[in-house]
Amino acid sequence: MQHTVHDFEAAARDKLDPVHVDFIAGGARDEITVRANEAAFGRLQLLPRVLRGSAVRDLDITLLGSRARMPVLLSPTAFHKLVYPEGELATVRAAAAAGAIMIASMASTVAVGEIADAARATDSDAQLWFQLYIQPDLEITEALVRRAVDAGCTALVVTVDSPVLGAGERNRRNGFHDLPPGLRCENLVDLRDGERGHVRQIAMSPELNWEHIDWLRGVTELPVLLKGVLHPEDARLAVRHGADGLLLSNHGGRQLDTVPATLELLPEILAAVAGRIPIVLDGGVRRGTDVVKALALGASAVGIGRPVMWALAQGGEEGVRRLLELLRDELDDTLALCGASGLADLTPDLVRVPAWAPVPGPAVAPGSDHRFGGGAVV
Numbered sequence: 001m002q003h004t005v006h007d008f009e010a011a012a013r014d015k016l017d018p019v020h021v022d023f024i025a026g027g028a029r030d031e032i033t034v035r036a037n038e039a040a041f042g043r044l045q046l047l048p049r050v051l052r053g054s055a056v057r058d059l060d061i062t063l064l065g066s067r068a069r070m071p072v073l074l075s076p077t078a079f080h081k082l083v084y085p086e087g088e089l090a091t092v093r094a095a096a097a098a099g100a101i102m103i104a105s106m107a108s109t110v111a112v113g114e115i116a117d118a119a120r121a122t123d124s125d126a127q128l129w130f131q132l133y134i135q136p137d138l139e140i141t142e143a144l145v146r147r148a149v150d151a152g153c154t155a156l157v158v159t160v161d162s163p164v165l166g167a168g169e170r171n172r173r174n175g176f177h178d179l180p181p182g183l184r185c186e187n188l189v190d191l192r193d194g195e196r197g198h199v200r201q202i203a204m205s206p207e208l209n210w211e212h213i214d215w216l217r218g219v220t221e222l223p224v225l226l227k228g229v230l231h232p233e234d235a236r237l238a239v240r241h242g243a244d245g246l247l248l249s250n251h252g253g254r255q256l257d258t259v260p261a262t263l264e265l266l267p268e269i270l271a272a273v274a275g276r277i278p279i280v281l282d283g284g285v286r287r288g289t290d291v292v293k294a295l296a297l298g299a300s301a302v303g304i305g306r307p308v309m310w311a312l313a314q315g316g317e318e319g320v321r322r323l324l325e326l327l328r329d330e331l332d333d334t335l336a337l338c339g340a341s342g343l344a345d346l347t348p349d350l351v352r353v354p355a356w357a358p359v360p361g362p363a364v365a366p367g368s369d370h371r372f373g374g375g376a377v378v
């Protein structure tokens with residue numbers, strides 16, 4: 001039985017092909033950023049308030065017009081059928097049950113229209129968003145956007161940190177470059193005559209620039225979030241080019257290795273956008289306390305990537321449902337312990353960077369023996 005988010009990973013590792021475990025767990029190069037994301041949460045401390053809570057806590061959010069019952073989104077992850085036969089259909093049913101926003105990957109193994117139909121069939125009002133890699137062929141990109149719009153997606157998440165494919169050295173060593181026979185990137189099927197949904201159809205393009213974002217703004221009315229902006233100057237440019245939000249993400253450490261943990265960048269990015277657009281953060285979120293830290297510092301919501309893949313592999317729809325319930329319970333528990341009656345009570349004063357320096361007292365000169373009070377006071 002899984003009692004923590006990490007337990008799902010352990011259970012999934014027992015079930016999955018080790019090559020697929022490496023695909024999910026792995027990152028770029030030395031995986032320094034992969035480790036940094038989780039470690040950053042551990043370094044921050046919470047400083048709770050007392051005697052001001054409430055019997056129930058409000059976890060609802062509205063993000064760019066999409067309502068959700070918890071501030072945890074399912075970040076886009078490719079290839080769900082690789083780990084569970086129903087793939088994204090199982091994931092979206094669980095997300096809908098939890099009232100969580102799912103961001104379907106452009107590289108999903110179920111077509112976005114079918115994912116949306118499965119969500120609607122649950123009678124939940126949970127929203128589906130679509131992640132897009134802008135393709136240098138703009139007609140193809142427009143056709144993809146149309147598929148997302150027709151499916152009823154309520155926002156687009158444009159991944160901008162992938163001018164080239166991340167260097168997953170585990171995948172290279174394992175020779176994992178492709179989906180196994182029978183699985184396809186369903187959103188890419190027949191975009192052009194006869195295209196069969198091959199992973200290699202996805203162009204990671206170093207030619208992309210801000211004009212592509214301007215162009216995209218012109219072809220859709222959907223809110224557009226940029227995923228993978230890390231430099232504060234780019235955050236300012238994103239606002240100027242009409243982005244409606246940012247998903248502050250280093251792709252779970254899968255693109256450029258040695259970039260900072262997203263949590264460490266959050267204050268700078270918030271300062272750069274100065275409240276003009278919401279910031280969602282992903283990377284290393286594994287605990288209710290992690291969610292609280294990110295939100296207290298000013299994120300509007302967080303996303304989870306690998307935990308969803310592990311839970312899906314462990315137990316399909318039921319696994320992802322339990323993962324989301326677990327995170328919701330931990331979040332609720334943390335809010336109660338922080339004296340918060342809802343997400344609005346999460347303020348930056350609840351978070352501390354540890355101050356290792358001793359509290360200042362009477363200073364004693366180096367070399368003096370303070371036990372005898374003989375040193376000069378400086």
Ligand SMILES: Cc1cc2nc3c(=O)[nH]c(=O)nc-3n(C[C@H](O)[C@H](O)[C@H](O)COP(=O)(O)O)c2cc1C
Nearest residue numbers: 024075076077078105159251252283284304305306
């Ligand atoms: C197996 C896997 C597949 C992913 N696929 C995509 C993708 O298709 N598009 C995308 O923008 N990000 C993708 N990501 C990155 C996630 O959206 C997210 O940024 C990252 O996983 C968050 O970090 P976490 O795994 O520590 O929660 C993928 C990540 C993983 C682990």
Ligand SMILES: CCCCC(=O)C(=O)O
Nearest residue numbers: 078107166199202251254
């Ligand atoms: C072509 C699929 C890209 C998936 C991805 O973004 C990742 O594995 O991190």
